[in-house]
Amino acid sequence: MKVIGIDLGGTNYAVGLVDETGNILSRIEGKTKVDEGPQAVAKRLSESVKSVMSNTGVSARAIGIGSPGSIDHEKGVVRFSPNFPGWYNFPLAEEIRTHTGLDVFIENDANAYALGEHTFGVARxxxxxxxxxxxxxxxxxxxxxxxxxxxxxxxxxxxxxxxxxxxxxxxxxxxxxxxxxxxxxxxxxxxxxxxxxxxxxxxxxxxxxxxxxxxxxxxxxxxxxxxxxxxxxxxxxxxxxxxxxxxxxxxxxxxxxxxxxxxxxxxxxxxxxxxxxxxxxxxxxxxxxxxxxxxLGKNAGILGAASIVFERASKR
Amino acid sequence: MKVIGIDLGGTNYAVGLVDETGNILSRIEGKTKVDEGPQAVAKRLSESVKSVMSNTGVSARAIGIGSPGSIDHEKGVVRFSPNFPGWYNFPLAEEIRTHTGLDVFIENDANAYALGEHTFGVARxxxxxxxxxxxxxxxxxxxxxxxxxxxxxxxxxxxxxxxxxxxxxxxxxxxxxxxxxxxxxxxxxxxxxxxxxxxxxxxxxxxxxxxxxxxxxxxxxxxxxxxxxxxxxxxxxxxxxxxxxxxxxxxxxxxxxxxxxxxxxxxxxxxxxxxxxxxxxxxxxxxxxxxxxxxLGKNAGILGAASIVFERASKR
CATH class of the missing domain: 3.30.420.40 (ATPase, nucleotide binding domain)
Incomplete structure (x- = not known):
């Protein structure tokens, strides 16, 4: 199973295609450009998701996103975040699902990080x-x-x-x-x-x-x-x-x-x-x-985000 | 379902027969007399268990014990407790099971107390x-x-x-x-x-x-x-x-x-x-x-201990 991990920050983001062992098969970084509004950010992230898949010719099963702020992980909504002024109850998961056709799961970035350590890191x-x-x-x-x-x-x-x-x-x-x-x-x-x-x-x-x-x-x-x-x-x-x-x-x-x-x-x-x-x-x-x-080094964010999907799959 | 709750302390103990709504149908208190050794304490507790049942003519389904100290709740063992000098890895659950014929579950007293608040108290x-x-x-x-x-x-x-x-x-x-x-x-x-x-x-x-x-x-x-x-x-x-x-x-x-x-x-x-x-x-x-x-007042200990059994039953 390959999944996408998105490390979403207030300034930069990174998208990676990750396999079960924590290898990153393809990776793209970019500027988040929060000031362009949540829809534009969702679209930019979606395009990077498509790029990492087309780079490798591999389809991902689902997308995990680690995002700062208060996240409703059940609904896939960013309630609000000090890093994203003007985002209130933004349905980020749904937006990216619409663009990419993939299931999307979101967690607070620190929670995603902990899952990453649990799945791929020293807490395995x-x-x-x-x-x-x-x-x-x-x-x-x-x-x-x-x-x-x-x-x-x-x-x-x-x-x-x-x-x-x-x-x-x-x-x-x-x-x-x-x-x-x-x-x-x-x-x-x-x-x-x-x-x-x-x-x-x-x-x-x-x-x-x-x-x-x-x-x-x-x-x-x-x-x-x-x-x-x-x-x-x-x-x-x-x-x-x-x-x-x-x-x-x-x-x-x-x-x-x-x-x-x-x-x-x-x-x-x-x-x-x-x-x-x-x-x-x-x-x-x-x-x-x-x-x-x-x-985990500089990949901690992507691996944490990807592990949201792996942990869900393992608990089914 | 009626269960027994035992509030085991370093000085005193209390045994109660408790129903699903947290009513205490019968209650006995006594001195723990830790200095007589763990077997003697287990026997004393077991006799009180029999008394609260014979007082009411009701058989309990199982016994919950809230005990101070470090408890192995899976094995029903009191590993050690500052309140019980000389008790090391004492199989309290097994001893009381032998005397009473009932299943026995033990938790640390503070954990039992939390279960009591969750089952019967303000945290219900x-x-x-x-x-x-x-x-x-x-x-x-x-x-x-x-x-x-x-x-x-x-x-x-x-x-x-x-x-x-x-x-x-x-x-x-x-x-x-x-x-x-x-x-x-x-x-x-x-x-x-x-x-x-x-x-x-x-x-x-x-x-x-x-x-x-x-x-x-x-x-x-x-x-x-x-x-x-x-x-x-x-x-x-x-x-x-x-x-x-x-x-x-x-x-x-x-x-x-x-x-x-x-x-x-x-x-x-x-x-x-x-x-x-x-x-x-x-x-x-x-x-x-x-x-x-x-x-919960003075019954907090008995209700907490009884709720160990009720919580287990509800999660089966």
Missing amino acids: GFDHVICLTLGTGIGGGVITHGFLLRGSVGIGAELGHMNVLPNGPKCGCGSNGCLESLASATAIRKYVEDGYSRHIDSSLFKEKNASQITPKDVFEHAKNGDYFSLSVFNRVVSALSVAIGSLINIFNPQVVVIGGGMANAGDFLLEPVEEMVKDYVLPTMLGTYQIKLSQ | GFDHVICLTLGTGIGGGVITHGFLLRGSVGIGAELGHMNVLPNGPKCGCGSNGCLESLASATAIRKYVEDGYSRHIDSSLFKEKNASQITPKDVFEHAKNGDYFSLSVFNRVVSALSVAIGSLINIFNPQVVVIGGGMANAGDFLLEPVEEMVKDYVLPTMLGTYQIKLSQ
Whole structure:
């Protein structure tokens, strides 16, 4: 069985033709151009779907879409998304079905990502999985007892908005001290700007302006022993560890997967988190879980979207 | 169908004969006498089971037991429990089956409590339920998509050990800042002892010694405007609100139930928690959940245990 996975973002999208083993047989990327309206976006995605099939001469069985925002997965509707201004209750699945003739299934992108790890990634074979994606924001996906946790109206698993520090920094959601406000790329940028404005002596500020400094820069300078970068890094590690510790006590998972761009920091991030999480888990939980870095890389979005279809097929 | 519910505690136990509507037809309480060993306890419980049946002339279909500690619900084994020193991998279900001839099902007591709320309580009819029991410790039970969340080795839903204040007070589990370390009856007793030792001026200390002051006293003095009692109360409300807010963002539940002895504080506790939780939930969650106080009262344990059997029967 071959399926289409669509990784739909606010700026870019990617469409891939994927087989059961997670090979991507053909792949197209493009600009989403949200400002042209939802119908135009649906048409553009549909044309890319046709292209990846004609490129390979293979017909797909169905299409899976990972989309940001609040998704009605039963109706295939994007209720709304901060990334898609003006989209309200847009029947994306139906539109693309009309253009392509294929069945279309949509999930929130973080949920799709978790399915991707479960089907193709480091969480393969496990029924109790927590996924965190560390990027501009922090997304979450949970598989418990083999099923995706969606919640009563499908907006659960917002792990980036667990509170890990009451009275902590303001979060984009309006609350204070959410994991996202402390450990996302956005949070790191704020720490850096704050350090810069306080004239802190750091090797970071000798190469670039504060606004050009990325989380990757901060992690590299931290590795090289820059005190300020280390302090930023430690705040990220602490917040992540508190959240992961609580999640382990709540879900008793087998695997916690750290994905997203910041997972590229590798063992330099993983090892201190593994160590510090032990401060927050119950003694009985020790030995019951592993924390792993995602291996899906830049294909995580397409594979997650494709796995929406594979998971449905496997549960029939 | 009539079933037996056994509420097994470290000090006391209660056995009840329960019908499908949650009526308790007969009830016996007694001392657990853990020091006499697990076989003696199993025999005592079995005799009480026979008594409640002979009292009413009704035979039960099966027995449900809510037990503290780590339970292997598939094998009916109490792996271990801080409340039962010396019990390791004790096959409680099998022992009681031998004595009574009835099928026996065991769950962790907090999980059983959640099933009780789901079957007979304020969470009846809902598939997405969070339960917190506020007592000496804080127990948790979660029903998500209609199923009890047990986790990979059955020790999940430890909601009392979510971290709500990194570097907060030491918790019995060894960590710092768990919900239990901030909002349990034990936490309140520690706040009171600390206030007493610092010679704080409070109406609390004019009636009783610090060691005799209960959470109920603190709540009553808080209601009457005593500043120290209010400060203790506010710490409990804050910690509860942070935890409940995170749980709503994680599970997108329909109902959050607050039970246990401290739920007797009623609206005085519920209303500020309802208000403060809004500071920690995503705006999209508003309107999707209710927070309710348990109505099961002193029968919560028996009804929870009985509902283990009713839930199994309903899912066959």
